[in-house]
Amino acid sequence: MxxxxxxxxxxxxxxxxxxxxxxxxxxxxxxxxxxxxxxxxxxxxxxxxxxxxxxxxxxxxxxxxxxxxxxxxxxxxxxxxxxxxxxxxxxxxxxxxxxxxxxxxxxxxINEVIELESIHVHAFENNLSQISDITINGQEFNNNLSTNIAKTLENYPNIGVSSFGSNVSKPVLRGYSGDRFLLTKGGNLLGDLSQTSIDHAISIDMSEINKIQIIRGPKSLIYGSNTIGGVIDAGTYGNPKFRFNNFTTKINLGYQSFNNSTYGNVFFYIPIKDNQINLSLNERRTKSQTSPIGKLRNTNSEISNYKLGYIKYYQNSFIYLMLENYNMKYGIPPSEEGHINGVDIDLLKNTFQINYHSDISLYNFDQFDIYYNYIDYEHSEYESISDFRAVGLAKNTYNTKIELKSSQNIIGSEIDIKKSSSEGFYWTPKANEINISFYGFYEHIFNNFNLLGSYRFGHSSIFPIKPFLNFSNLDDKQVISRFFPFFSSSIGLKVNYNNFQFSSWLMNTMREPTLEELYSDGPHLGTYSYEIGSPVLDIEKIYGIESAIKYNKKSFTLSVITFYNYSPYYYQMTKMGKCEFEYIAGENHPCAGAEYIEWGSGSTGWLYKYKPKGIESLINGLEFGIIYNYKDFKFKYDFSLVRGYNISEKQPLEYINPDKQKFTFKYSQKIIDYNLRLIKVESQNRLGEFESYTPSYFLVDFIFNFNKNNKIITIQLNNIFNELHYNHLSRIKSIMPEPGINLSINYKILI
Known part of the structure; x- marks a missing residue:
C-alpha cells in the first residue's frame, strides 16, 4: 500500500x-x-x-x-x-x-541546393491567401516534373489535361479551360496563342521553371479579370530580386523514355560589382510518344530557348532588362477527319522585358514597379508531307503595368495592346485589340480574422482591319469593332481558431470574347475542324463562391474545399453536329450534304464545323485531403470531383474531367527519400453533347530522390504496370491511349 x-x-x-x-x-x-x-x-x-x-x-x-x-x-x-x-x-x-x-x-x-549563394533584395513575395492555393517547389516539384506544365500538374486535385498529343497538353482547372484561368510566367502573360486553340503549344520549357503557384480567390484578380478558375504562375530561374555574390552555374539535365526525350538547361549568374548578368540556355528534343499499343505518329518536337538578363542594382532600387528567344517545332498527329499525314507547326517567340523597381515610403506602400513587356509571336502550319505554309499566324503584344504595393496592399494599372494577323487558309481578319484596366488588392488583419478584397475594372476593344478576305459563313457587315467594359471583384475571409483554419471568398469575373470566337471562319489544320465565329457574342459573366476548412494538429492535417460557380452566359467552341454513320476512306461520305460539315476542306474533303454558343451553366465541386506524418513516414490522400451542367439544354457540360483519387506514401532519410504514388481516375459517363464514354484506370508510380552537396537526382518510374488508359479530355483518345510505362531521370547541380 x-x-x-x-x-x-x-x-x-x-x-x-x-x-x-x-x-x-x-x-x-x-x-x-x-x-x-x-x-x-x-x-x-x-x-x-x-x-x-x-x-x-x-x-x-x-x-x-x-x-x-x-x-x-x-x-x-x-x-x-x-x-x-x-x-x-x-x-x-x-x-x-x-x-x-x-x-x-x-x-x-535554406535550400540545400541554393544554400547562401544569393540574397533577396528590394522585395517581399506575396504569401498565398486561400486554403485551396497551391505552391509546388523544391523536392515536390521534382517529384511531379514532366514534359510540360499540364502533365506536371495533372496529379493535383481537380486538374485535368486537355491534350492533342504530348506537345500541346494544357491544364484544365476545375472544369475551366481556355482563358477562363490565366497562365503566366513570372507574373507576366505568355503572349502566345496557346489558350485560343487546342493545337497551339504553351511557350514554356519546364527545364527553366523552379516553382509553380496556383492562386485563387481575391489575389488572383491582380493578374487579370478572367480568373474564376485561378491563376497558374510558373516561376523561373533568373528573377532579378535574387542577387548573387559569386559566379554561379546551375545545370539541369533530364531524360524521359515514353517519347525518348532529352533536355538540358545551363544557367549562369554573373555578378560584376553592382551589376548582374543572367544567361540561360535550354534545349529539348523529343521523338514521337509511345503507348502500350504502339507509337503516336508525328508527335516529335524540338525546343530551343535562350535568355539574357541584365540587372543594375542601386541602394534602394534596380533596373532589369531581359531578351528571350523561344523556338519550337512540333507535330500534330494524323487523322482521317483532318490531315492523314498530320500537321507540322513552327513557333517562334521573341520577348523583351523591362522592370524598374524601387523601395519607397508612400502612405501604406513600400514598393513601386514599372513593367514593360513586348512579345513578337509567329506561328506557321504545314501539312507534314509539304513545305508549303498553309496557315500563318502572328501576334505582337505591348504590355505596360505600373504598381504600388506592400505586404497587404496592391494597386495598379495595365495597358495591353495586341496586333494580330493571319495568312493562308485561315480567314480570321487582322485586328488590333486594346485592354485598359485598373486593379487593387487589400488585406486587413483583425484580432481573430483577416478580411480580403480585390477589384479589376476596365475596357476592352477589338478593331477588325479592312479589307476582309472572302468569308464563307460570316457576313462582312457583321465584322465590326466591338467594345466590352468589364468589372470583376472579390471579397474573402480567413479565420484561425485553435487548430482550425477557415477561408471563404465570393467572386464575380467577366471575360470578353476572343477574336477567334467572334470572327473566325476557316479550316483549322491542327484541330481537324472548321471554326466559325459568332459576331454577336456578349461578355461572359461568372459568379463563384469557395468555402474551405482545415484542421491541423501535430502530425495530422485534414482539409475540405467546396466551390460553386454559376454563369448566366457561358460559351465555348462546340461541334455543330455529328455523323452517326462510319466514314470509310475512298467512299462517299454517309452524311453528304450535312450542314454541320464544311465540304471541300481537309485532306479528305470534309471537316466538322465548330461554333461558339452562349448557354447558362453551373460548375461545382469538392476537394478533400488528409496528411499524416509518423516519424520518417508521410501518408497523403487526395480526392477531387467536379460537376458541370448545361442548364440551358438540360445536359452535362462538355470537357469536364472525371473524379480522381491519389494516395502518396513517402519514406525519408537524411539525403534520400522514396515515394509510392497511386492514382485512381474514375470513368466519365456524364457526357456533354457529342462526347464519348471514357473508362476508369489505376496507375502506380515510384519516385526516388537523392539530395546531397548541391546535387539532386530524381528518378520517376511512371505507370509501372503499363496500364492501358485513356484521357477523357484528349481530342485523340479514339486514335491512341495515353503513354505507358515511363522512366524519367532528372539531375540538377549547382556549381
Missing amino acids: INKLFIFSIVSLGSLLSQTYRISGKILDYQDKFPISDVNIYIENTNFGTITDLNGNFNLEFNLSNLNNFKLKAKIIGYKQLTIPLDNLEIKFCSGCSIKISELGNIFL
Missing part, C-alpha cells in the same frame, strides 16, 4: 510540475520567401510534433516540466535542418489562461 501511495505521489508531483507550452511560427524558403508546407516540426527526443500547413504556419502544443536542454527541430527533404534551443526562447503567459506561449514569427529554411 505504501509503495502504491509513493508511486501515486510521484506521478501527481510530475503532473503538477509540468507546464503546457504553445510555440507558433511560419516556415519560409530563404531564397524566395514563399511558405513551405509539410515541414516536420518536433521537439527532439520527445513524441511532440506537428507539420506546417499550406501557408507554412504551425502551432505546436506540448507539456514539459522545463525547457532546459530541449531543442525544436524543423526538417523537410531538400532543405537544411534547423535547430532552435528552447531555453533561449522568449516565453510569456497567454491572456486568461495558464499556457506559456512563444511566437517565433518567420523562420527561414
Whole structure:
C-alpha cells in the first residue's frame, strides 16, 4: 500500500510540475520567401510534433516540466535542418489562461541546393491567401516534373489535361479551360496563342521553371479579370530580386523514355560589382510518344530557348532588362477527319522585358514597379508531307503595368495592346485589340480574422482591319469593332481558431470574347475542324463562391474545399453536329450534304464545323485531403470531383474531367527519400453533347530522390504496370491511349 501511495505521489508531483507550452511560427524558403508546407516540426527526443500547413504556419502544443536542454527541430527533404534551443526562447503567459506561449514569427529554411549563394533584395513575395492555393517547389516539384506544365500538374486535385498529343497538353482547372484561368510566367502573360486553340503549344520549357503557384480567390484578380478558375504562375530561374555574390552555374539535365526525350538547361549568374548578368540556355528534343499499343505518329518536337538578363542594382532600387528567344517545332498527329499525314507547326517567340523597381515610403506602400513587356509571336502550319505554309499566324503584344504595393496592399494599372494577323487558309481578319484596366488588392488583419478584397475594372476593344478576305459563313457587315467594359471583384475571409483554419471568398469575373470566337471562319489544320465565329457574342459573366476548412494538429492535417460557380452566359467552341454513320476512306461520305460539315476542306474533303454558343451553366465541386506524418513516414490522400451542367439544354457540360483519387506514401532519410504514388481516375459517363464514354484506370508510380552537396537526382518510374488508359479530355483518345510505362531521370547541380 505504501509503495502504491509513493508511486501515486510521484506521478501527481510530475503532473503538477509540468507546464503546457504553445510555440507558433511560419516556415519560409530563404531564397524566395514563399511558405513551405509539410515541414516536420518536433521537439527532439520527445513524441511532440506537428507539420506546417499550406501557408507554412504551425502551432505546436506540448507539456514539459522545463525547457532546459530541449531543442525544436524543423526538417523537410531538400532543405537544411534547423535547430532552435528552447531555453533561449522568449516565453510569456497567454491572456486568461495558464499556457506559456512563444511566437517565433518567420523562420527561414535554406535550400540545400541554393544554400547562401544569393540574397533577396528590394522585395517581399506575396504569401498565398486561400486554403485551396497551391505552391509546388523544391523536392515536390521534382517529384511531379514532366514534359510540360499540364502533365506536371495533372496529379493535383481537380486538374485535368486537355491534350492533342504530348506537345500541346494544357491544364484544365476545375472544369475551366481556355482563358477562363490565366497562365503566366513570372507574373507576366505568355503572349502566345496557346489558350485560343487546342493545337497551339504553351511557350514554356519546364527545364527553366523552379516553382509553380496556383492562386485563387481575391489575389488572383491582380493578374487579370478572367480568373474564376485561378491563376497558374510558373516561376523561373533568373528573377532579378535574387542577387548573387559569386559566379554561379546551375545545370539541369533530364531524360524521359515514353517519347525518348532529352533536355538540358545551363544557367549562369554573373555578378560584376553592382551589376548582374543572367544567361540561360535550354534545349529539348523529343521523338514521337509511345503507348502500350504502339507509337503516336508525328508527335516529335524540338525546343530551343535562350535568355539574357541584365540587372543594375542601386541602394534602394534596380533596373532589369531581359531578351528571350523561344523556338519550337512540333507535330500534330494524323487523322482521317483532318490531315492523314498530320500537321507540322513552327513557333517562334521573341520577348523583351523591362522592370524598374524601387523601395519607397508612400502612405501604406513600400514598393513601386514599372513593367514593360513586348512579345513578337509567329506561328506557321504545314501539312507534314509539304513545305508549303498553309496557315500563318502572328501576334505582337505591348504590355505596360505600373504598381504600388506592400505586404497587404496592391494597386495598379495595365495597358495591353495586341496586333494580330493571319495568312493562308485561315480567314480570321487582322485586328488590333486594346485592354485598359485598373486593379487593387487589400488585406486587413483583425484580432481573430483577416478580411480580403480585390477589384479589376476596365475596357476592352477589338478593331477588325479592312479589307476582309472572302468569308464563307460570316457576313462582312457583321465584322465590326466591338467594345466590352468589364468589372470583376472579390471579397474573402480567413479565420484561425485553435487548430482550425477557415477561408471563404465570393467572386464575380467577366471575360470578353476572343477574336477567334467572334470572327473566325476557316479550316483549322491542327484541330481537324472548321471554326466559325459568332459576331454577336456578349461578355461572359461568372459568379463563384469557395468555402474551405482545415484542421491541423501535430502530425495530422485534414482539409475540405467546396466551390460553386454559376454563369448566366457561358460559351465555348462546340461541334455543330455529328455523323452517326462510319466514314470509310475512298467512299462517299454517309452524311453528304450535312450542314454541320464544311465540304471541300481537309485532306479528305470534309471537316466538322465548330461554333461558339452562349448557354447558362453551373460548375461545382469538392476537394478533400488528409496528411499524416509518423516519424520518417508521410501518408497523403487526395480526392477531387467536379460537376458541370448545361442548364440551358438540360445536359452535362462538355470537357469536364472525371473524379480522381491519389494516395502518396513517402519514406525519408537524411539525403534520400522514396515515394509510392497511386492514382485512381474514375470513368466519365456524364457526357456533354457529342462526347464519348471514357473508362476508369489505376496507375502506380515510384519516385526516388537523392539530395546531397548541391546535387539532386530524381528518378520517376511512371505507370509501372503499363496500364492501358485513356484521357477523357484528349481530342485523340479514339486514335491512341495515353503513354505507358515511363522512366524519367532528372539531375540538377549547382556549381
